[in-house]
Amino acid sequence: MHYFQYRNNELYCEKKKVIDIAKEFGTPLYLYSYRTITEHFDKIKRAFSCLDPLICYSVKANSNLTILKILVERGAGLDIVSGGELFRARLVKCPPKRIVYASVGKTEKEIKEAIDYGILLFNVESLPELVRINKLAKSLNKKVDVALRFNPDISSSTHRYIVTGKKETKFGMDIDSIKHIFSSWDNYSSINLKGLHIHIGSQITQAEPFIRAIKRVKNIMDELAKDGIYLDYLNIGGGLGIVYSEEKPQSAQDFADKVLPLLKGMNFKLILEPGRFIVGNAGILVTKVIYIKDTPIKRFIIVDAAMNDLIRPALYGAFHRIEPLRKRADVFEKKLSDIVGPVCESGDFLGKDRELNVKEGDYLVVFGAGAYGFSMSSNYNSRPRAREVLVKGNRTYLIRERETYQDLVRKERIVSI
Ligand code: LLP
Numbered sequence: 001m002h003y004f005q006y007r008n009n010e011l012y013c014e015k016k017k018v019i020d021i022a023k024e025f026g027t028p029l030y031l032y033s034y035r036t037i038t039e040h041f042d043k044i045k046r047a048f049s050c051l052d053p054l055i056c057y058s059v060k061a062n063s064n065l066t067i068l069k070i071l072v073e074r075g076a077g078l079d080i081v082s083g084g085e086l087f088r089a090r091l092v093k094c095p096p097k098r099i100v101y102a103s104v105g106k107t108e109k110e111i112k113e114a115i116d117y118g119i120l121l122f123n124v125e126s127l128p129e130l131v132r133i134n135k136l137a138k139s140l141n142k143k144v145d146v147a148l149r150f151n152p153d154i155s156s157s158t159h160r161y162i163v164t165g166k167k168e169t170k171f172g173m174d175i176d177s178i179k180h181i182f183s184s185w186d187n188y189s190s191i192n193l194k195g196l197h198i199h200i201g202s203q204i205t206q207a208e209p210f211i212r213a214i215k216r217v218k219n220i221m222d223e224l225a226k227d228g229i230y231l232d233y234l235n236i237g238g239g240l241g242i243v244y245s246e247e248k249p250q251s252a253q254d255f256a257d258k259v260l261p262l263l264k265g266m267n268f269k270l271i272l273e274p275g276r277f278i279v280g281n282a283g284i285l286v287t288k289v290i291y292i293k294d295t296p297i298k299r300f301i302i303v304d305a306a307m308n309d310l311i312r313p314a315l316y317g318a319f320h321r322i323e324p325l326r327k328r329a330d331v332f333e334k335k336l337s338d339i340v341g342p343v344c345e346s347g348d349f350l351g352k353d354r355e356l357n358v359k360e361g362d363y364l365v366v367f368g369a370g371a372y373g374f375s376m377s378s379n380y381n382s383r384p385r386a387r388e389v390l391v392k393g394n395r396t397y398l399i400r401e402r403e404t405y406q407d408l409v410r411k412e413r414i415v416s417i
Contacts, residue, residue, distance in 0.1 A: 061275025147195035165200025199237025283370020306341020
């Protein structure tokens with residue numbers, strides 16, 4: 001469900017015609033719907049409301065400050081993975097006790113910053129990391145709360161680059177390492193062990209892998225309880241899939257209906273870390289056709305957005321629906337085409353073999369670009385990054401200015417050698 005809909009062959013975002021926004025703000029342009037973002041957040045919150053969970057929105061999915069602020073003001077916490085994301089969380093005044101911090105490579109500087117801000121939990125991914133946090137906490141005279149990230153060794157049918165819950169991946173710890181840490185707990189005098197964390201991957205459309213993973217983590221909790229150890233938090237991560245094409249993902253309610261019975265009778269705070277589910281379908285990428293290039297083999301629709309703006313097709317072969325902003329009644333020539341950007345790589349495409357009825361100067365829209373779109377964009381080929389605009393009802397808000405050529409070189413020096 002989202003608020004990008006065609007009416008009379010014109011795309012609207014909430015109450016605004018997208019073409020008017022594209023003309024006003026130029027392209028390439030990321031456009032977000034306020035109502036879609038907030039409704040998705042509310043849906044997941046409502047589905048789990050009987051446990052009053054902490055929903056820590058995963059900042060990496062889309063880290064625009066206005067989007068973070070909207071969610072934090074609605075009661076969200078934040079799932080962060082770097083000092084930079086902590087900085088963003090602080091800028092939007094996210095209360096520290098609503099922040100959880102994962103990442104296999106937290107540096108000393110990052111750990112100290114997070115201790116200093118007083119975050120709720122470090123999601124610890126290895127023994128050396130635990131040792132490091134303990135040492136730093138001691139030196140700062142603090143006692144720090146952590147959850148251990150358990151790698152449940154669960155496979156799921158998603159792209160191999162975004163599977164994180166298999167034992168071959170770098171994430172989390174296996175059961176023996178976790179048990180070892182519990183049995184040697186006295187070594188970590190500056191740490192309180194407060195919970196367990198899992199996150200098995202992303203864009204998972206079925207409940208089944210989540211259920212298997214939750215059962216495994218629950219077994220550990222049960223074993224600990226037998227030894228008289230009761231944990232305060234269980235974090236079941238993010239990963240809920242959305243519709244890009246023909247997927248039939250579970251709704252938040254379906255997911256909750258399957259997961260909640262597993263958690264019955266347990267006395268802990270539930271944490272979830274959704275990213276894509278909240279923002280994925282709340283954003284589109286608007287781009288303009290620069291040229292139509294016909295070759296003996298195929299047609300290329302060359303547009304002003306490229307892999308530096310949206311890398312998912314190039315990196316994961318991800319499918320994003322692409323349509324004209326204004327569907328033309330006059331069919332002049334529908335032809336199977338690749339939609340490509342100006343970047344000098346053959347992997348620079350937004351879509352392949354699509355049937356589109358467009359001509360030079362038309363606008364196209366790439367759907368499902370709200371998550372891992374702008375946040376994974378780069379300046380490759382010295383291309384300034386796009387503007388970001390948010391629509392609420394019939395109002396538009398510029399939430400990120402387009403980069404300039406000057407921005408591209410701001411940190412560089414021309415050194416005479
Ligand atoms: N929690 C942790 C510890 C994570 O690593 C992630 C995502 C999330 C939560 C949020 O997952 P989500 O609910 O958004 O699926 N760039 C890839 C996705 C990478 C996901 C990385 N971790 C893509 O464009 O598909």
